[in-house]
Amino acid sequence: MFTIRKRSLILLTAAILFISSSLLCLSVLAKRPDNVSILMAAPFADSTSELVKIFNQKNRGRIHLEVIKGPLETEAISDLAISSLLLGNTPFDGLLMDVTWVPKYAKAGWLESLDNYFNEDDLNALAEGADEGNHYQGSLLRWPLNADIGLLYWRTDLMDEPPRTPQELESISQKLQNGGRIPYGYVWQGKQYEGLSCVFLEIIDGFGGEWFSPDSGRIGLDEPPGLDASEWLNHLIQTGVSPRAVTNFAESEALQSFKSGQAAFMRNWPYAWAELQKNDSQVRNKVGITTMVAEKGHQPAATLGSWGLSLLKGSAHPESTVEAFKFLTSEESQRYLYTKYGNTPTKAEIFNDQKLLENYPSLQSIGEALAYARSRPETPLYAQISVVLQRKLSSSLTGMTTPVEAMQQAERSTAQVLEAAGESP
Amino acid sequence: MPLLILLIPSLLFLVAVFALPLFRYTWLSFHADSVMTGLVAIPNQGANWQRFIHDTRYLQDLFQTLRFSVVSVTAEIVLGLVIALILHQPMRKRALIRSSALIPWALPTTVMALGWRWIFNTPYGPIDRLTQSWLGQSLNALGEPSIAWITTVYADIWKTTPFVALILLAGLQTIPSDLYEAAKLEGAGSWICLRRITIPLLLPYLGLALMFRLAQAFGVFDLVQVMTGGGPASSTESIALYAYWNALRFLDFGYSATIMIGSFVILSSLILITWLVVTTARNRSQQSLAR
């Protein structure tokens, strides 16, 4: 009994020694793979997990990609990224960035230029609109993973054609409301947060104005289109076209309201489409999408809200990181992300894919709207001026100030922010 | 001399967690250090302070933060005292009732703030449905500037009253029961017992709860961030939220430091003044009581 046990012990030890020493030899002989890490907001980390697996299989022994799952909300992921970047050596090679962060991160010196990795052909392959917001001061700093744009959702069962002007939207709503066919006309994002700036950008552009031009330093809030936009949003609440509660609506509240059949129109991002087609939706198969309304003679505008991949300064493996970027944003990956998760693609080719368009009819409308994409003012001070605007708009929407005063004050405060930062208008 | 040596570790600790950041922020407040300077500190001759003095947004936030703190802490102390007095009574299953009264305090602030945001949601939350069916009108508890701050105060009271009650309950248990019995023999009712025995003997604990709570309320951040994000019309924006935005969202560390140091000075002087007023008033009332 004792001898058997002793013998088996010796055998086991020998086996372990043999296996471990051979593994050691192999690992010394083979080059260790480049470890590449990318921080992404939770939804993107989830949707790309299959792609990461495929990438790692393809590049076994050469590159190992790890996607770090960050928090859910845009601001939370920004806080996390900034906190780690401020500490110096970044723990990540890449960061999935919101379009509004690019100038700020660039100015802070955290981003590596991508000019050497993407050529003219790559840029030309992007759909119109998707090429916005990736450059700062002439260099390419971000490669888009998806395109996100503000859309006007409308009820196909209540009207034949969607409204094209602000006046039309209002009159259709009122007619439907007066006829008792729907409680509210139009739901949007009126809460004091970034979504309100996105809403406003589309309206001021639709009235033919511009919020702020970083190139010329001109602020367009206290000008007729700015005042018109402010008054129109206020008017929607005053006339009951939009519910009073819209002053605390973010995307999810607006979606909830529209989804339960409470409103004829909704301003939201492309993700809402899939939600509206689900079984619990009251408006399934009764929804169309189009661009935001615009004053006659002006082009509609769609706020660009895309996410893209940036290479962080201090990355040990820039080439491998960019290789991962290229894989994640390839046509094949985009097709997968669109069909599986509804992530709007950025490559023009996909919007022209007839087979895909047959199965996904909304892709065409999104592609058309994408052409009207407008990015928010591309300045490192964007967060400040956006917060100023949100605050003043919220004051006007909740009746604390008049729409005109709100714009005058917002213009003055914006100028002060720019001046304090040494960016005199 | 050996005693002084023994004090060194705690002094070092205090310097590290209190004095160093204070010095660092004071220094930073006299520099431009933002995304525009490439995150390098450049002396700017008090420009931050110039801006701070004229910052009406800060003024509004200061007022709102004080309003939030004073109203919520006052309500929490009064309610906490009532709850502590109730929990102090002998009752069946006292341990169970006492621990269940602490549940709101045990919940993480963000979780409970999310809960209240849903409860006060307009028009789908239960509160709004209630006001719709009873008053025929939506309350719009988080979308109306005159109401939204009260909603945040309410959530804060709900969350931290148990904490105050716990401190006061501990205080109540230190009061010997024969003091009440002696007073009862003299014919004192429950109001006199409360006024002449409970509250005076509870004063150290009330002071403790007040200090803890005021310090926390002045720095209110996560509750407001989750419930309203500072809106509507910035009516719920707090100093902490404003300082945080300046630092992490605007990358303007110079001005963020100015806000923090400025608030530190303002709030410490407010506390000092309050303390002076309270102590002189107490001395005066004691003198008048004695004769």
Added chain:
Amino acid sequence: MTLELENVGRNINKQWIVENICLTVADNECLALVGPSGCGKSTTLRLIAGLDPVSAGSIHIRGRDITSLSPSERSVGMVFQSYALLPHLTVFENLELGLRVRGVPKPERRFKIKGILDLVQLWNRADNRPAELSGGQRQRVALARALLRDPEVYLLDEPMSNLDAQLREDIRPELRRLVLEQRKPTIYVTHDQHEAMAMAQRIAVLHEGRIEQIDTPYNLYHNPESLFVARFIGRPQINCLKGDSGSIRAVRPESIRFSDEGLSGKLQSREWLGNSQLLFLETQQGVIRMMTSPDQGIPAQIRLTWRAEDEILFDADTGLRSRR
């Protein structure tokens, strides 16, 4: 009789804390309640004060039934073991509180307080807080508060147990004078039998919630009704020896004498008590305590005896006195 308790009992969760308490206290009489801790003496006091509800029986003061009255309606003055003074108020304010509650106008309050504080010789400490007073002074303030009430009955709950032994002896005559001068029935609770004998005209010995015996200090010592009383009263403790046919013979240590015949024993140890010595003697009946004069020598052959009239007989089963 001014204070009468008739079959008073207190019951918590079907357990009797005290039961069938019957006692009467006359004007100008101090009755002490003694007994080991947990015997119910403090509970009895609290029942009289109205701090605990009475479950059975009735209490009368001067013929008035106070059984279900509130504490303040009973007209009792009580001195608590801890003195129960409010730490944040001065001596003056502590005394004033009760007068205020009872609506006594301000000039009269001051006059009364001055009178009482003069009586207990503490007027010069009127503006001090309790923490600034000595233990004895605090006790006098607590007594002053009871006196100020001018009650029909005084209740003193271990008023000296927080004082050191020397102070207790010093204060005793003063306390006795102050209380007895009031000519009111007084109940004095203590666990210290010396104090009880010094303060009270009569003593009630409580045991497990019942009164074992109420009697004068002399009778309790010399004619205990039960073995418990015999053992509880008197230090050093009484010697208990086995008697014939299930009886117990109890003999006080000072009654034991050396002799040529009787119980043989061996010296185990001795304690010098100054004016006497206490000997512990090992015998067939167990250890016998013997008190004798300090100059008493120890014989080589120890034999112990005592007079028959010094022996008290008890029934071993019931613990009651058996008369010869």
